Amino acid sequence: MSSIREQAERAKNAKAGLAALDRAKKDRALAAIAAALRARAPEIQRENELDLAAARMAGLAPALIDRLRMDQKAIESTARAVEHVMTLPDPVASRGPMQRMPSGIQVGRQRLPLGVIAIVYESRPNVTVDAASLCLKSGNTALLRGGKEAAHTNRILGSVIAGALSASGLDPDAVQIIPPGDRDGVRELVSLSGLVDLAIPRGGEGLIRFVVEHARVPVVQHFLGVCHLFLDAGCDVEMAKNLALDGKVRRPGVCNALECLLVDAMDAARLLPPVAGALLAEGVELRGDARTRELVSAAKAATDEDWGKEYLAKILAVRVVDGLDGALAHVGRYGSNHSEAICTETFSHAERWLREVDASCVLVNASTRFNDGGELGLGAEIGISTTKLHAYGPMGLESLTAEKWVVIGGGQIRG
Amino acid sequence: MSSIREQAERAKNAKAGLAALDRAKKDRALAAIAAALRARAPEIQRENELDLAAARMAGLAPALIDRLRMDQKAIESTARAVEHVMTLPDPVASRGPMQRMPSGIQVGRQRLPLGVIAIVYESRPNVTVDAASLCLKSGNTALLRGGKEAAHTNRILGSVIAGALSASGLDPDAVQIIPPGDRDGVRELVSLSGLVDLAIPRGGEGLIRFVVEHARVPVVQHFLGVCHLFLDAGCDVEMAKNLALDGKVRRPGVCNALECLLVDAMDAARLLPPVAGALLAEGVELRGDARTRELVSAAKAATDEDWGKEYLAKILAVRVVDGLDGALAHVGRYGSNHSEAICTETFSHAERWLREVDASCVLVNASTRFNDGGELGLGAEIGISTTKLHAYGPMGLESLTAEKWVVIGGGQIRG
Numbered sequence: 001m002s003s004i005r006e007q008a009e010r011a012k013n014a015k016a017g018l019a020a021l022d023r024a025k026k027d028r029a030l031a032a033i034a035a036a037l038r039a040r041a042p043e044i045q046r047e048n049e050l051d052l053a054a055a056r057m058a059g060l061a062p063a064l065i066d067r068l069r070m071d072q073k074a075i076e077s078t079a080r081a082v083e084h085v086m087t088l089p090d091p092v093a094s095r096g097p098m099q100r101m102p103s104g105i106q107v108g109r110q111r112l113p114l115g116v117i118a119i120v121y122e123s124r125p126n127v128t129v130d131a132a133s134l135c136l137k138s139g140n141t142a143l144l145r146g147g148k149e150a151a152h153t154n155r156i157l158g159s160v161i162a163g164a165l166s167a168s169g170l171d172p173d174a175v176q177i178i179p180p181g182d183r184d185g186v187r188e189l190v191s192l193s194g195l196v197d198l199a200i201p202r203g204g205e206g207l208i209r210f211v212v213e214h215a216r217v218p219v220v221q222h223f224l225g226v227c228h229l230f231l232d233a234g235c236d237v238e239m240a241k242n243l244a245l246d247g248k249v250r251r252p253g254v255c256n257a258l259e260c261l262l263v264d265a266m267d268a269a270r271l272l273p274p275v276a277g278a279l280l281a282e283g284v285e286l287r288g289d290a291r292t293r294e295l296v297s298a299a300k301a302a303t304d305e306d307w308g309k310e311y312l313a314k315i316l317a318v319r320v321v322d323g324l325d326g327a328l329a330h331v332g333r334y335g336s337n338h339s340e341a342i343c344t345e346t347f348s349h350a351e352r353w354l355r356e357v358d359a360s361c362v363l364v365n366a367s368t369r370f371n372d373g374g375e376l377g378l379g380a381e382i383g384i385s386t387t388k389l390h391a392y393g394p395m396g397l398e399s400l401t402a403e404k405w406v407v408i409g410g411g412q413i414r415g
Numbered sequence: 416m417s418s419i420r421e422q423a424e425r426a427k428n429a430k431a432g433l434a435a436l437d438r439a440k441k442d443r444a445l446a447a448i449a450a451a452l453r454a455r456a457p458e459i460q461r462e463n464e465l466d467l468a469a470a471r472m473a474g475l476a477p478a479l480i481d482r483l484r485m486d487q488k489a490i491e492s493t494a495r496a497v498e499h500v501m502t503l504p505d506p507v508a509s510r511g512p513m514q515r516m517p518s519g520i521q522v523g524r525q526r527l528p529l530g531v532i533a534i535v536y537e538s539r540p541n542v543t544v545d546a547a548s549l550c551l552k553s554g555n556t557a558l559l560r561g562g563k564e565a566a567h568t569n570r571i572l573g574s575v576i577a578g579a580l581s582a583s584g585l586d587p588d589a590v591q592i593i594p595p596g597d598r599d600g601v602r603e604l605v606s607l608s609g610l611v612d613l614a615i616p617r618g619g620e621g622l623i624r625f626v627v628e629h630a631r632v633p634v635v636q637h638f639l640g641v642c643h644l645f646l647d648a649g650c651d652v653e654m655a656k657n658l659a660l661d662g663k664v665r666r667p668g669v670c671n672a673l674e675c676l677l678v679d680a681m682d683a684a685r686l687l688p689p690v691a692g693a694l695l696a697e698g699v700e701l702r703g704d705a706r707t708r709e710l711v712s713a714a715k716a717a718t719d720e721d722w723g724k725e726y727l728a729k730i731l732a733v734r735v736v737d738g739l740d741g742a743l744a745h746v747g748r749y750g751s752n753h754s755e756a757i758c759t760e761t762f763s764h765a766e767r768w769l770r771e772v773d774a775s776c777v778l779v780n781a782s783t784r785f786n787d788g789g790e791l792g793l794g795a796e797i798g799i800s801t802t803k804l805h806a807y808g809p810m811g812l813e814s815l816t817a818e819k820w821v822v823i824g825g826g827q828i829r830g
Binding site for chain 1 (some may be wrong): 600658773
């Protein structure tokens with residue numbers, strides 16, 4: 001048996017015990033993990049230094065090296081994130097309302113963990129701890145397969161977690177680190193049908209496509225965040241400016257950042273110059289269609305490649321469209337089912353936007369950056385799904401569980 | 416482009432139009448389908464005769480030929496099922512409670528259709544109409560790929576549905592029949608990632624395993640129904656008898672029928688003889704372990720193959736186990752995550768059963784036969800999922816939709 005399959009078998013064996021745990025036990029284990037992170041911080045930093053040195057040797061970009069870093073501050077914020085998960089409600093075994101049916105039986109639903117969750121991710125080692133704590137709190141066992149760049153850091157984090165689990169009387173097999181290797185290991189992990197219940201890839205498009213292509217287990221995927229903001233005729237120009245700046249400038253590298261601004265032709269002469277001016281003043285490169293460039297001379301010419309493009313940089317595509325229908329058509333064709341916002345004062349347009357746009361989060365007069373587990377009230381998220389099955393949008397603890405039907409009777413038969 | 420891909424492209428193009436339909440329009444189309452089924456009944460029966468004749472020629476088992484039959488009565492009951500779907504609430508675009516977050520935005524969820532649903536099924540041609548009406552009501556486009564045996568019947572049913580859709584002003588591409596052929600066609604259909612949003616195989620284990628193996632789109636699967644009834648020490652013997660008879664005798668060929676009876680050793684001498692006697696009197700063949708056969712001499716000896724076996728016949732495995740823990744261990748090992756019932760008077764045992772058994776439906780003092788969309792209040796079901804992702808248990812209209820996040824603000828930014 002391969003070592004990956006053997007780890008998955010152990011995860012499966014740990015499943016029932018983990019599913020049966022009460023919240024108090026799980027919270028105590030989370031507290032132990034947070035404490036162990038702090039206590040063993042010097043060790044973690046030492047191992048992290050090995051990864052950082054290797055990354056520098058390999059000539060990784062400074063931004064990537066930054067993502068890899070687990071310094072005192074990063075360890076502390078990771079420990080706090082674990083403590084935050086402690087404060088969140090435990091969804092497991094919560095039972096919804098019971099309804100009495102004509103047959104006399106009472107019917108309802110009760111939440112249960114999904115089982116074994118395989119998470120395949122790149123770079124950031126804090127994902128190891130975040131994913132472990134969310135899986136643990138929701139009663140799932142976790143198989144965590146991080147990237148080669150973070151191999152030393154992930155290994156020590158895995159040992160910190162396992163130690164804390166054992167010390168809390170929990171099965172250390174509940175959270176296992178899968179050592180990194182080539183993609184054959186990923187392929188094997190996501191093909192373990194009957195052992196792995198869900199695969200969550202977190203990383204670049206290449207990794208996600210690879211997992212989807214080779215998976216024989218269900219996958220929650222999140223390819224791209226190509227988010228649009230549509231400025232409807234008659235909307236408030238100050239609000240439009242704020243939403244555009246917040247979406248594009250604050251954190252251009254995140255998936256809920258704005259990538260394309262759409263403006264209704266009817267009102268573009270009023271809206272576009274001030275909004276574009278504010279963006280240009282913040283150093284944003286604008287790539288506009290012909291009608292945009294008539295109004296904003298500083299905009300470069302957009303090509304067909306600019307529509308549907310995820311820049312993850314201070315670049316914004318801008319297009320003048322014909323009314324709400326034009327905006328809906330553009331978003332339907334080029335959107336990525338992630339986050340789509342309208343800025344409007346027209347009630348029926350807001351309602352049509354909410355209904356007709358197919359995205360995990362549709363927003364009226366709010367920044368696309370609100371598509372985030374914390375902002376939407378989930379407390380924490382393990383990923384954002386842009387496929388509709390099982391979960392659509394940020395996945396919190398509840399999305400790591402399923403509902404079974406519960407029937408309580410007094411001897412009823414169907415006859 | 417292959418004809419299957421071409422049909423899927425047309426289904427994708429019909430998606431947005433269908434998702435935007437109001438309930439009234441969909442209900443009118445359903446009424447038109449029911450009316451057309453009745454009006455064109457002679458035509459349907461003529462085509463069905465061709466399938467029946469071919470089935471007889473091929474020497475199909477009488478039970479299979481029966482399942483294929485679309486006589487006047489079957490057509491009428493199919494039309495009534497369509498009319499029943501009309502009466503069910505439309506889940507699309509219903510918005511849940513909106514919660515105001517600390518940032519000031521309002522957050523909630525709104526239902527939307529999944530998109531294009533491919534259903535791969537065997538034999539029964541009424542599935543064609545049932546699936547079409549459930550997909551239509553939930554705003555999804557359907558690609559229906561039935562079996563070769565029902566080719567003529569399914570083709571005429573497809574034409575009846577398409578005619579009714581056109582006459583109601585709906586896009587006839589919303590429901591398309593994929594002509595049967597070899598399994599390569601199934602393989603192609605379920606690999607159309609980006610076109611097909613969900614595949615639902617309905618049929619034998621072979622078909623389902625084939626779909627799961629070759630799918631590149633999400634699959635809702637239902638392999639087996641190996642349902643257990645555990646008779647707890649101290650339970651009511653009359654109730655136990657009724658639940659066992661209802662589960663095994665009324666319709667032994669369905670997936671929520673009972674396949675294995677478990678009895679607590681502590682109380683087996685009181686419970687087993689009368690329950691076994693009642694089953695034997697109804698012509699059920701019992702296959703028991705050694706402890707069972709000590710109490711029920713008429714039981715045959717069970718072998719290891721009898722545990723976890725789906726007989727779909729008047730055969731029942733019987734095993735004496737050591738208390739609730741023994742029953743939970745047996746169900747955990749041999750159950751199929753379908754329907755698992757306990758007959759008990761002990762409160763804590765009922766609660767442990769509900770919490771610890773991993774099945775789409777867990778029942779206390781009620782027949783396993785209640786795991787059915789109609790009995791659980793769904794109105795109608797398109798299948799029963801025994802995988803936890805997206806849906807677990809009977810899938811009604813709501814399970815054919817997803818929820819997107821809705822954010823309504825007054826210009827909020829995250830900053």
